[in-house]
Amino acid sequence: MRQNPTLKKIAERLNVSISTxxxxxxxxxxxxxxxxxxxxxxxxxxxxxxxxxxxxxRTHSSREFAIVVPSLSNFFYHSFIGSIEEEARIYGYxxxxxxxxxxxxxxxxxxxxxxxxxxxxxxxxxxxxxxxxEPFLKMDVHGIPVIFFxxxxxxxxxxxxxxxxxxxxxxxxxxxxxxxIPNILGIFGDPNMSIxxxxxxxxxxxxxxxxxxxxxxxxHARSSAEAEQITLSLLPEWxxxxxxxxxxxDEILAGAMKAIQRKGLRAPADLGVxxxxxxxxxxxxYPEITYAETSGSKLGKLAFxxxxxxxxxxxxxxxxxxxxKLVVGGSI
Amino acid sequence: MRQNPTLKKIAERLNVSISTxxxxxxxxxxxxxxxxxxxxxxxxxxxxxxxxxxxxxRTHSSREFAIVVPSLSNFFYHSFIGSIEEEARIYGYxxxxxxxxxxxxxxxxxxxxxxxxxxxxxxxxxxxxxxxxEPFLKMDVHGIPVIFFxxxxxxxxxxxxxxxxxxxxxxxxxxxxxxxIPNILGIFGDPNMSIxxxxxxxxxxxxxxxxxxxxxxxxHARSSAEAEQITLSLLPEWxxxxxxxxxxxDEILAGAMKAIQRKGLRAPADLGVxxxxxxxxxxxxYPEITYAETSGSKLGKLAFxxxxxxxxxxxxxxxxxxxxKLVVGGSI
DNA sequence: CTGAAAGCGCTTACAG
DNA sequence: CTGAAAGCGCTTACAG
Numbered sequence: 119m120r121q122n123p124t125l126k127k128i129a130e131r132l133n134v135s136i137s138t139x140x141x142x143x144x145x146x147x148x149x150x151x152x153x154x155x156x157x158x159x160x161x162x163x164x165x166x167x168x169x170x171x172x173x174x175x176r177t178h179s180s181r182e183f184a185i186v187v188p189s190l191s192n193f194f195y196h197s198f199i200g201s202i203e204e205e206a207r208i209y210g211y212x213x214x215x216x217x218x219x220x221x222x223x224x225x226x227x228x229x230x231x232x233x234x235x236x237x238x239x240x241x242x243x244x245x246x247x248x249x250x251x252e253p254f255l256k257m258d259v260h261g262i263p264v265i266f267f268x269x270x271x272x273x274x275x276x277x278x279x280x281x282x283x284x285x286x287x288x289x290x291x292x293x294x295x296x297x298x299i300p301n302i303l304g305i306f307g308d309p310n311m312s313i314x315x316x317x318x319x320x321x322x323x324x325x326x327x328x329x330x331x332x333x334x335x336x337x338h339a340r341s342s343a344e345a346e347q348i349t350l351s352l353l354p355e356w357x358x359x360x361x362x363x364x365x366x367x368d369e370i371l372a373g374a375m376k377a378i379q380r381k382g383l384r385a386p387a388d389l390g391v392x393x394x395x396x397x398x399x400x401x402x403x404y405p406e407i408t409y410a411e412t413s414g415s416k417l418g419k420l421a422f423x424x425x426x427x428x429x430x431x432x433x434x435x436x437x438x439x440x441x442x443k444l445v446v447g448g449s450i
Numbered sequence: 451m452r453q454n455p456t457l458k459k460i461a462e463r464l465n466v467s468i469s470t471x472x473x474x475x476x477x478x479x480x481x482x483x484x485x486x487x488x489x490x491x492x493x494x495x496x497x498x499x500x501x502x503x504x505x506x507x508r509t510h511s512s513r514e515f516a517i518v519v520p521s522l523s524n525f526f527y528h529s530f531i532g533s534i535e536e537e538a539r540i541y542g543y544x545x546x547x548x549x550x551x552x553x554x555x556x557x558x559x560x561x562x563x564x565x566x567x568x569x570x571x572x573x574x575x576x577x578x579x580x581x582x583x584e585p586f587l588k589m590d591v592h593g594i595p596v597i598f599f600x601x602x603x604x605x606x607x608x609x610x611x612x613x614x615x616x617x618x619x620x621x622x623x624x625x626x627x628x629x630x631i632p633n634i635l636g637i638f639g640d641p642n643m644s645i646x647x648x649x650x651x652x653x654x655x656x657x658x659x660x661x662x663x664x665x666x667x668x669x670h671a672r673s674s675a676e677a678e679q680i681t682l683s684l685l686p687e688w689x690x691x692x693x694x695x696x697x698x699x700d701e702i703l704a705g706a707m708k709a710i711q712r713k714g715l716r717a718p719a720d721l722g723v724x725x726x727x728x729x730x731x732x733x734x735x736y737p738e739i740t741y742a743e744t745s746g747s748k749l750g751k752l753a754f755x756x757x758x759x760x761x762x763x764x765x766x767x768x769x770x771x772x773x774x775k776l777v778v779g780g781s782i
Numbered sequence: 783c784t785g786a787a788a789g790c791g792c793t794t795a796c797a798g
Numbered sequence: 799c800t801g802a803a804a805g806c807g808c809t810t811a812c813a814g
Contacts, residue, residue: 122566122592124791135801140793148799167566172791174503175806190531190547191730196522203549212563215522215547217535231544234454234499260454372734379736384714398523402704402734404711456807467785472809480783504807507790 123164132156143168174236182212183425184232186242188220188269193368194281194396194414195243198267201418202241209426211238222247229253233260239425243269246311251276263428265421272312275435277428279421281412283316286394286442287366289410291324294362295332297450299390301361303352304336305345305370314338317366317394345373353381362390362450368399375403390450397445405448416440455496464488475500506568514544515757516564518574520552520601525700526613526728526746527575530599533750534573541758543570554579561585565592571757575601578643583608595760597753604644607767609760611753613744615648618726618774619698621742623656626694627664629782631722633693635684636668637677637702646670649698649726677705685713694722694782700731707735722782729777737780748772 125143129136134153142149142157143166149157160166174180183206187195199215206213214237218225222245230253232240239262251273257264263277270278294302304321307314318336325332337352339345349363363378365371371393378391385391385405393400393409400407417440424436457475461468466485474481474489475498481489492498506512515538519527531547538545546569550557554577562585564572571594583605589596595609602610626634636653639646650668657664669684671677681695695710697703703725710723717723717737725732725741732739749772756768 126791136792137794137802138800141800144793150799153799167562169507169791170563170566171503171506171568172806173793175501175507175790175808176792176794178806190522190528191525193523199522199549200551203551215549217531217547219532219535230499231502234502236503375734376736382716399734402707402731404708457809458807468808469786469810470784473784476809482783485783501807504790505809507792507806508808508810510790 122169123161123166124169125166128157128160128164128166132160178236180236180238181210182214182235182237184214184216184228184237184240184242186216186218186225186228186232186240188218188243188245190217192396193398194268194412197396197414198241198418198421199414201415202422205419205422218245220245220247222249226253229257233257233262236260237262239263239265239429241265241267241421241425243267244271245269263425265425265428267417267421277424277435278437279417279424280437280439281417282439282441283313284320285439286410286412287317287320288324289442289444290364290392290394291321291328293392293408293444293450294325294364294390295328297362297390299360299362299450300332301356301359302332302334302364303349303356303361304334304364304366305348305374306336306338306366307370308340309338314366321364321366339370339373342369342373342376345370346376347373349374349377350380353377353383357381357383357388362392365391365393365395368393368395371395371399371407371409375399375407385449392450394442400445400447400449403447403449407449408447409445410442411445412442413440454501455493455498456501457498460489460492460496460498464492510568512568512570513542514546514567514569516546516548516560516569516572516574518548518550518557518560518564518572520550520575520577522549524728525730526600526744529728529746530573530750530753531746533747534754537751537754550577552577552579554581558585561589565589565594568592569594571595571597571761573597573599573753573757575599576603577601578640595757597757597760599749599753601645609756609767610769611749611756612769612771613749614771614773615645616652617771618742618744619649619652620656621774621776622696622724622726623653623660625724625740625776625778625782626657626696626722627660629694629722631692631694631782632664633688633691634664634666634696635681635688635693636666636696636698637681637706638668638670638698639702640672641670646698653696653698671702671705674701674705674708677702678708679705681706681709682712685709685715689713689715689720694724697723697725697727700725700727703727703731703739703741707731707739717781724782726774732777732779732781735779735781739781740779741777742774743777744774745772 125136125139129139142154203213216228265277267279306318337348365374395409397411400409457468457471461471474486535545548560557577597609599611638650669680697706727741729743732741
């Protein structure tokens with residue numbers, strides 16, 4: 119079992135002190151070019167890399183970010199993670215991903231471990247159970263910035279980066295108006311979620327403001343299966359009208375599409391379909407579903423730059439809302 | 451910025467030595483019950499937790515597993531990760547997830563960082579570019595076990611845990627035979643991937659052995675879009691026969707289904723559809739697609755127990771194949 | 783039963 | 799320009 123090379127080994131081989139090696143390797147100006155070159159050559163040869171545990175113990179900094187998400191099965195999070203990783207690489211930080219499984223207890227454990235490992239910062243989408251801000255405030259006391267994204271707490275003074283629920287709902291509603299569709303079945307998620315309230319409220323308002331008498335029926339589904347059931351039971355009474363189905367999320371879209379397929383209906387001939395989505399499910403159908411996209415990668419960029427500002431010392435808490443964009447498929 | 455409590459702080463407050471505190475906290479038999487109790491009480495109160503960097507520097511062990519996957523957008527990996535996390539928790543290990551983005555260079559960096567962090571072990575699904583075994587052998591030299599899963603190298607003497615490609619292909623072929631379908635369009639992935647060769651070979655063999663003259667046409671697609679294109683161009687000539695489409699993966703299924711929808715065909719009336727899948731895409735359609743499932747969570751359990759055996763000292767390299775199971779939808 | 787001491791691998795203020 | 803020394807927080811063989 120071979121050991122990794124250390125400063126000491128390099129120092130011994132070159133008959134210099136450990137301090138000198140350490141300095142040479144970080145291009146300290148004091149070191150003579152000659153010595154510096156020799157040391158770096160040998161380090162290269164030996165594939166030296168500092169022991170991160172020793173460095174951290176000494177410097178109290180890990181140059182490592184943690185991303186905590188409730189679940190991995192989510193395109194939105196993938197693109198968020200991807201863009202954080204990309205940015206982090208540029209700044210010389212590494213990224214570790216943790217999954218809370220939407221379990222507040224596991225989330226706590228992860229936070230604790232992040233604290234002990236003195237990560238440089240945490241990006242977190244909280245679980246739906248999370249109601250205690252204390253662990254997060256504790257991170258702050260320890261000087262570890264926390265950026266909440268997507269699923270954020272109610273608590274005011276913290277950094278939050280969210281998708282623009284209102285804006286996405288607005289885009290979808292506008293598209294429906296543009297297509298001049300008079301009847302709309304809006305399928306929304308759990309009415310207790312803030313995201314549901316925001317999307318529903320905006321969606322309804324925009325349609326109403328349009329003046330022309332649109333008929334909007336809204337229903338709530340807590341799961342894909344429920345969305346399927348509801349859609350299935352409602353479709354018969356809508357089939358002879360000109361109408362569209364609006365799905366506020368991918369989960370709901372999946373259920374609704376199953377019901378629509380089951381009834382043998384096809385968009386856009388038999389009905390219009392439009393959704394708010396992270397961008398993968400809509401592409402599985404033909405024609406592709408038109409949707410207002412909530413983009414994780416842009417959110418990631420925003421979150422990252424906020425993080426860097428926190429690390430640089432900004433203690434000012436901020437809520438950033440990212441705007442959505444309409445991706446036109448052929449379903450409406 | 452508050453500091454985490456240390457052994458020293460506890461020792462000072464209790465007027466004992468650091469050694470005593472350290473021992474008490476790990477229930478060393480030498481410590482008197484009285485002292486032990488006092489120390490543990492204070493530690494509890496102060497929420498003491500050992501600094502993992504110091505521990506590692508001292509002991510050379512991290513009790514942390516790394517999971518490296520090319521991509522996160524994969525149900526199979528989610529369930530694999532989930533089951534590793536579950537097992538690890540039981541044994542007191544933590545798990546960090548890394549994403550190589552299917553980029554061999556990034557994969558190398560991750561491996562290097564795992565080596566320096568002296569993770570206790572690595573579970574890895576390699577990128578499609580990975581061709582150099584050297585970094586993996588190096589892990590071995592450093593005493594870090596590597597368990598390959600799903601995407602594994604050709605290299606013989608290493609630990610591999612794979613889905614049963616042959617078995618999955620067999621199940622799909624048998625279902626086709628059972629349904630008595632004479633014409634089969636088999637859509638496979640990149641012919642250079644071992645997974646493609648294994649699935650194709652078995653699928654073809656089983657169909658041939660069936661005796662009755664089945665007609666199998668096989669094509670290869672490197673992406674979802676390509677699968678769509680190919681399916682689209684071939685469908686016309688098949689439409690007047692009784693036939694089935696077999697998709698060797700989710701990616702291909704997604705493309706093929708788009709073409710099928712585009713042509714206005716519906717399973718099982720107009721054609722049969724069957725796939726090998728991780729289990730999410732088939733559920734988006736109505737009727738649900740029948741598929742041979744490759745289950746990540748069972749693979750995770752197998753990989754984990756192999757890992758524990760490696761840690762316990764087994765140097766015996768082993769290849770484990772997990773069997774598949776048929777999930778019947780209504781598409782064939 | 784308890785403590786002093788060495789050492790894991792690094793960084794950095796201090797001295798020369 | 800270079801080195802000796804202290805110290806980050808822990809563990810553990812050694813001594814008592």
